[in-house]
Amino acid sequence: MSETTPQPVQTPRPGGPAPHSGTPQPVAPAPQQGPDAAPGYAAPLAAAPASPAPLGPAAPASARPVATAPQAVVPAAPAPQAAPPAGAPRTLQYRFDGPEDAPVLVIGPSLGTTWHMWDRQVPELSRHWRVFRYDLPGHGGAPAHVAASVAELGDRLLATLDGLGVQRFGYVGCSIGGAIGADLALRHPNRVASLALVASSPRFGTADEFRRRGVIVRTNGLEPIARTAPERWFTPGFAAAQHAIVEWAVQMVRTTDPGCYIAACEALAAFDIRGALDRIGAPTLVLVGAEDQVTGPAEARTLVAGIPDARLALVPGASHLAPVEQPAAVSDLLLTHFSTAWQQDTSAAIPVLPSVPGPAAPAAPFAPVADIAPATAAPEAPAPAPDERYERGTKVRREVLGDAHVDAVNASADAFTEDFQELVTRYAWGDVWSREGLDRRTRSVITLTALVASGHPEGLAAHTRAALRNGLTPVEIKEVLLQTAVYCGFPAAGAAFSVAQSVIQEETTPPA
Template sequence: MPALRLDDIELNVRVDGPEDAPALLLCNSLGTTLSMWDAVTTILARRFRVVRYDMRGHGGSGAPPGPYTIERLGRDAQGLLDGLGIARAHVCGLSMGGLVAQWLACHAADRVERVVLANTAAKIGNPASWRERAASVREKGMGELASTLPARWFTEAYIATHGDDAKRMQDTLQGLRPEGYAACCEAIAEADFQPLLSGVRAPVLVIAGTADPVTTPAHSDALAEAIHDARRVDLPASHLSAVEAPAAFAAALMPFLAEPRVRLDDRERHARGLEIRKAVLGTEHVERSMHRLSATNDEFQDLITRYAWGEIWTRPGLPRHTRSLLTIAMMVALNREAELRLHLRAARNNGVTRDEIKEVLLQTAIYCGVPAANSAFHLAEEVFAEQDRATRPPE
């Protein structure tokens, strides 16, 4: 398919498999392109709609000046799903791609079904070494690095029997633009998901390469222990396990991704709902509501947290952005001023722009009546002014 245009970049994208199959997003590692998934995709595309892309700074995607952040790379992945009309997907990331998958699991939980974290860690290496590598690549280019990395990517046995394949990966690395590679090194340097993993609620499969010197089996153990619903698999491979052992890699994914999602119990639904409620409405607002719990309202608060937020706002059929706009329109129609104010404030947490709110309020003028829309416009102006004052630097 042609490149997909996002806000500031074009991403090189390829989609394989049936259009009506469950979507599976594959996120590549540092120094590779979507071609690293070729052999795995041949197997997985029989049962999944496999979406793969060259990450920002790699292959056929754009490489704007850095530094990048994992959040920026995660929002690229989220924008890719939006551009393809995919509300919810399984996500599999390897190494740096695994950091992107962790970001999605932590910050875009409503878009993620199941997660595969392969040859990765909550924090990879140390920041100083990544910054040194970025500086070296900017100064010297990719050649010196390309001559040394394959030995860290593959076992000696693989290089001996698949020398041509290893050489192609090396050539891909050498052909990358130094600025894009360096900017991704800087993203990895700042990434640390250790404080966030306990909040991941999606089922997770952690894959380790038994001979991986970069993200070792011990890193995978730490990931699996930190995540609520995680399981571990070891593959006979080094760092790029999806390239070195594609059949075993696909065999690990297939049954995990095909499992039906177990219905959450009330406790888990409440925890997930509270997380989404904070993400949509803001942590401070929700915590104020929790501090006002009483014998009269505690069961009501539990009800809306479990069902409104733990069930409806997490459904895959609509993105959170659309749900936010719909809620604003319904609050205008029902003349619920307090709730409308709340959701106007919350809209920017869901990526809703002021122009989009304006369009929705104009729509309500036709279908809910001019007086209702007039009140809503006044309320929106108050909320926008309040938000502008909060973000204005002190004089």
């Protein structure tokens, strides 16, 4: 059954949430309607809603047909969330489904999505567990309180669960949701009974990729990211056949708070647990779409190789959002994994589930259930840094200038120049750029001005990119260069404008 709303302070409107006092706040489930309505799902709309609608429920595991595009349904609106007391940790928007006395299964979303990406798993999972879903900050109407790191998101999740009296739980998360689960399993192993990582990685691409995505959003808004989301999330055949789901995905991204999206990109850019995988003690299922081009089978195998008690499930016919594209396969794999884990039979391998027959049509978007693949060799651990200051400098230098720039500098260093590069890393980046007296935006303004004043346009390209990563907009960079024209000379500023214009066009133009 669904969560009942605690202690409303006023009478709720029909079909809507009641406001609450205190923290944390759940989202009130809409009433069930019709014989096939699953807990927490509302009646179909006559017309498509303005905001993204949840997916329709999946068929029971015993008789699941190949799914068709879901009907539009009314999403349960978030209840007003009171600000936490001074000094208290922030919490997350959430909802419960399932029996109150069942063990808790926490489910985390992907970047740019809401908890509705798991709609088709909830009817089956909530028969066995008390399913707790949450939204990331600024997603799905959640309060837009920026979180600076994956660890901070995990802390907010734990604060929410603590307020509800939930101590130990199973956890499944997709993409950044998986990163949050892995982080919790490392920092709070006594809380996570079992773990499933969907479309996840110990390090998501490169830091440059996510920081550039943040620059694009800061400059152009979320529309370019929203338009291309289906290409990243779904296989071409599925996207061509499931127009309603594609539009649902685009609307989810469009309605996300841009600042929270950028912060989540920064959190993923900084996330790297490659050297800590062997400390994850929870029995773990690593599930990935066989056609995922974002965090694909290679990243999944790295997780399985590094986590001591892990199994790999490859889901054919699925890309990044496998729970949406292959709901029956994902539900069956999660049921098997968490049932086994809760029975404390962690040594048993997850069996290969029988195939689910599909239609003969070649454009069918759903394929048979996944195969379980063996682990591969363990990944190499990163080499230790020479000292704390050098390690700090390397981290800051990569965050500001980007991996590609730093890798190119390191690759070009030889016996003659390597000492100089170490000096730059240790003192410029490990000392000055790491100080707390100025934020990075301000340091970028000063650096751009100094490069123009000293007549070093060769450094302007790298530091224009750095300024964009550090949060300056193209308009602000233009204003900095106009100011330098007055005090540093028009020829120097003119040369700087030429360099900066080229970099800004390159960095802020969305992918075709």
